[in-house]
Amino acid sequence: MDKKKLNWIYKKLFTIRFFEERIKKIAKEKTVPGYLHTCIGSEAICVGVMAALNNDDWISSTYRNHGHAIAKDCDLKKITSEIYGRKTGICKGRGGSMHISDFDRGMLGSFGIVAAGPPVVLGAALQEKINNGKKMSVSFFGDGAIHNGAFHEAAGLAQLWNIPMLFVCENNGYAEATATDWHLNTKELSDISKAYDMKSYQGNGNDVFEVYKITNEAIIESKNNEIPIFLEFKNYRFSGQYEGDTQLYQPKEEIEEAKNNDPIKLAIENSINHGLNADKLEEIKNIALNEVNEAFKYAETQPWPDPEDALKEVYVSYPKENI
Ligand SMILES: Cc1ncc(C[n+]2csc(CCOP(=O)(O)OP(=O)(O)O)c2C)c(N)n1
Numbered sequence: 088m089d090k091k092k093l094n095w096i097y098k099k100l101f102t103i104r105f106f107e108e109r110i111k112k113i114a115k116e117k118t119v120p121g122y123l124h125t126c127i128g129s130e131a132i133c134v135g136v137m138a139a140l141n142n143d144d145w146i147s148s149t150y151r152n153h154g155h156a157i158a159k160d161c162d163l164k165k166i167t168s169e170i171y172g173r174k175t176g177i178c179k180g181r182g183g184s185m186h187i188s189d190f191d192r193g194m195l196g197s198f199g200i201v202a203a204g205p206p207v208v209l210g211a212a213l214q215e216k217i218n219n220g221k222k223m224s225v226s227f228f229g230d231g232a233i234h235n236g237a238f239h240e241a242a243g244l245a246q247l248w249n250i251p252m253l254f255v256c257e258n259n260g261y262a263e264a265t266a267t268d269w270h271l272n273t274k275e276l277s278d279i280s281k282a283y284d285m286k287s288y289q290g291n292g293n294d295v296f297e298v299y300k301i302t303n304e305a306i307i308e309s310k311n312n313e314i315p316i317f318l319e320f321k322n323y324r325f326s327g328q329y330e331g332d333t334q335l336y337q338p339k340e341e342i343e344e345a346k347n348n349d350p351i352k353l354a355i356e357n358s359i360n361h362g363l364n365a366d367k368l369e370e371i372k373n374i375a376l377n378e379v380n381e382a383f384k385y386a387e388t389q390p391w392p393d394p395e396d397a398l399k400e401v402y403v404s405y406p407k408e409n410i
């Protein structure tokens with residue numbers, strides 16, 4: 088791996104962790120309205136997959152989307168401003184935390200509705216196939232999403248129509264308060280793909296380099312053979328379902344044990360093997376922290392959207408006198 092990509096990987100890992108720690112803080116302070124979902128523990132999946140993608144490849148995300156948006160290189164200040172509901176947000180402050188999207192970066196949308204992403208990404212991938220496009224299409228979703236019909240419809244059609252795309256499942260051990268082994272009816276989560284005769288691979292979602300390698304190879308295989316591929320990355324949801332969740336259903340010992348495999352801890356331990364010395368690591372960390380601080384400083388001072396803009400850019404324009 089070249090140095091530029093290596094530095095990018097570490098910077099993104101740190102940026103996501105610092106960002107989500109700050110989100111936890113503002114959630115406690117009730118600085119912004121609405122639900123906030125953090126992805127602490129998912130950094131290696133966000134960064135490992137995105138490291139294998141091009142900037143304009145298509146992705147969909149969920150309400151646990153900050154890490155995906157950051158790793159997709161969406162503007163950090165605009166992401167933060169969006170979460171604060173401000174006019175300069177990435178969606179002009181209309182979407183908030185759960186709906187960050189940025190078509191210029193291939194970020195087709197973040198969906199609060201579980202499993203809403205896979206059919207959208209299937210559409211993008213179908214369009215690439217019809218138009219001989221080169222962009223890869225990747226849908227991120229959680230373990231809970233594999234029980235939703237929309238996932239099954241997308242998986243069935245992708246296989247039937249030979250669509251190159253990746254279904255990336257972040258198996259973080261929980262769907263809301265339900266542990267994965269309580270809701271699975273197959274031995275392994277990725278076995279679900281067998282119902283569609285779809286190829287699948289599993290990987291350690293805490294190891295950014297393993298995620299990157301598996302995704303890279305899967306993209307090549309998917310494109311060469313014109314097939315969809317299901318990837319299951321196992322990790323641990325350190326955060327609650329949402330900020331403010333008491334997490335009483337997650338045993339304390341389980342959380343402590345999971346800390347041994349914290350993706351940031353593993354990446355730091357691994358850094359020397361990849362030729363990054365402690366000084367360089369510290370430098371990258373400081374740059375990441377500084378950018379996060381700057382982004383929050385920016386968002387806090389941005390103007391609110393104008394109320395009269397609320398009716399612009401909607402599907403239907405009503406005559407003013409009827410409102
Ligand atoms: C269609 C639908 N059903 C139920 C919900 C309520 N809900 C919100 S998050 C969630 C759990 C999803 O868990 P998972 O897919 O594992 O994602 P994670 O939160 O672990 O990232 C549920 C059931 C929803 N948002 N959409």
Ligand SMILES: [Mg+2]
Nearest residue numbers: 229230261262
């Ligand atoms: Mg989950």
